[in-house]
Amino acid sequence: MPTFVDLFCGGGFGARGAVRGGGKPLLGIDAWDLAVQTYQANFPTAEVIHSKIEDTDPILLAKKFKPDVLLTSPECTSHSIARGARPGNESSKETAIGIIPWIEAMLPRWVIVENVNRMKKWGRHNELISSIKSLNYEVSDLLLNSATFGSGQARKRMFLICNLEGISLSEADLLTGMTPQYKCAADIIDWNAEYKSAPLHKPSRAKATLERAERAIQALGRNVPFIIVYYGSDYAGGWQSLAAPLRTITTLDRFGLVTWHDDVPYLRMLQPDELKHAMGAGKEHSLPVGNRREKVKLCGNGVCAEVMEAIFRTIARTDAKKSEQAA
Structure with missing residues (x-):
């Protein structure tokens, strides 16, 4: 069971997929109090910290937490096409570079970085990848559409899937053994409500x-x-x-x-529960705090559970294969 630490954890939609894929959350960190409360309500055994990652000491936390996987979803609003022609906030973009000290401190076998695809146009995108590679990680830079993985939403996102095993992964690798059921917008509507x-x-x-x-x-x-x-x-x-x-x-x-x-x-x-369904969170995932607008924001900031589930199943499968070879 791969354990994970979740930076920019949000409301835990990505973590929900990770758990379905066999993962176990150890720690979540987010700067938004409502995200922290939502994450804690859904994953009560995990420790959850309300803080910006730059205000938290990864070296100190690395003494307590030894994750197999580091999940990161740096702020994406300054990269997103949704902001139109407005200039991006560079300090927001810098949160991506801010994950490097966490990787250095925890040295997990796997690192997952999720963001909007336009992040690739950011001037420091290649620097981010080079910095991760300098720590001996193989980096697979993928563009994944959640609908391909059985989500009721077409959400295209960049995923950097990084590992110390020297393994290069493709979308086909993530889909191995899966038979995603096609979903459409009609499937996420609560027609009985x-x-x-x-x-x-x-x-x-x-x-x-x-x-x-x-x-x-x-x-x-x-x-x-x-x-x-x-x-x-x-x-x-x-x-x-x-x-x-x-x-x-x-x-x-x-x-x-x-x-x-x-x-x-x-x-x-x-409604928020319908949007939650489109994020792949399912009935087992709750949105216990916040008003309607805040719950919509929690969903919009999230990672589709179906994609993260596929990634974690691939991690589990890869780790199992390595164990067999070692035996």
Whole structure:
């Protein structure tokens, strides 16, 4: 059972996948108090620290924790395309370089770095990889779509999968032995819940929202439910079919569900529990603290559980093979 320390642990969505893949959480660290509370509620046997990693001494913690895997999800907002043309905060980006002292102190067999793919355009991306390689790690730089691994969300992210075993990994290696079941946006909707919907066509409704809905209705026909996509750059008319995986969840409340009653369209926003489902967390994972907006942010900041589960299954399989060869 590979143990892990979780930097930038968030609400524990990635950790949920790691546990499903056979991992055991030892320590989580995050600067957001609600993330810390959520992580602790879901993984009560792990120690959880409310702090920025730069304000925490990895050498001191390395005396207590000897993880097999170091999970890291450095701040991604300054790399993300969702911020548009606004300049990134360089100190936010620097949190990625900040993981190096943790690797040096703990020297885990495996290091996982997750971030948005645009991180590759960051001027210090190659420096980060070179720094990890200088510690004798083999680094596999992968772009993975969570939908490929059976998620109900199409979330494309960069994963650096680093190991001391000299093993180079591909997406195909992570999918070995898996038969992911295709999921779509319809699968993450709670169709039995009685969430309040309002008529789509009401006086206060924004013109842009109505235009997006009309484009969807024109394409799909009446009485077919669909998703309206709010905010961010959208190149598909501002809507999506429920037959495709949900588009990437962000920290903003951006997805509305249009349903029909007696040929009249109604609109409601997707709820945190539905977004949690799209993150792959499942019913066993709870969101016990925070208001609606904060729970949406927890989801948007998370790592899809399905991808991390596949990574941990690969780690377990690789470690088992090594043990067999040693015997």
